[in-house]
Amino acid sequence: MEKIYNKKQENSKIVKAKPETVSFLLNYSKSLKITKVKGMTFESNMN
């Protein structure tokens, strides 16, 4: 097959993560609890 040169270009190069992604990360951070017991680290997610 011939090469296709008319690949669609994105209009803008300024890229930002969506507010939903940021919101997910903030919620993930709030729900993540790290507990250290006798040198061992436990992660728990209180969702």
Place this chain on the structure above:
Amino acid sequence: MEVKIDDPILIQRYIAGDERALEALINRHNQRISSFIYSKVNDRGITEDIFQDTFIKVIRTLKRGTYNEEGKFLPWVMRIAHNLIIDHFRKNRRMPMYTGGDSFNIFSVMGDEKLNIESQLIKDQIDCDLTALIEELPVDQREVLMMRIYKDMSFKEISENTGVSINTALGRMRYALINLRKIINENNIVLTN
């Protein structure tokens, strides 16, 4: 006037439990990190995924208290993002994924062998009609046709099984097809797919 708080202070606050400090850090570096990822992967969806995975790593490291690169928050996050980009390309090399754009769709040049639901229904109906038509044939012709078409036997095998010569078997097959066509024409039956 808004006071800009430096990254190390925000990190300290976040580690101390201030979740708003994380929000400030993400918002401050969102564009630079996203643009960096996008410049490598050239796909907005993948950029979002890698951005998310990057900050999940950041959050876990900060909460675990293992972060020790004071004053170099952004380069550290960039390095995590960079490693995840490499992981992404490694994974894709093992499992290449082809997606179509507006001008080209891979599924227009390849497909599976299976019939779609509609064609399968039509085929089933034709098979059913044909079975009923074959029942109308004389026994000797029907026997040869069934052996040839449904059991995929050669005319030599058919002649051995029916005790007639190969030529007779060939003749019966020919008449079976002629008679089938005649029944179809006389009854105006349409068999198409």
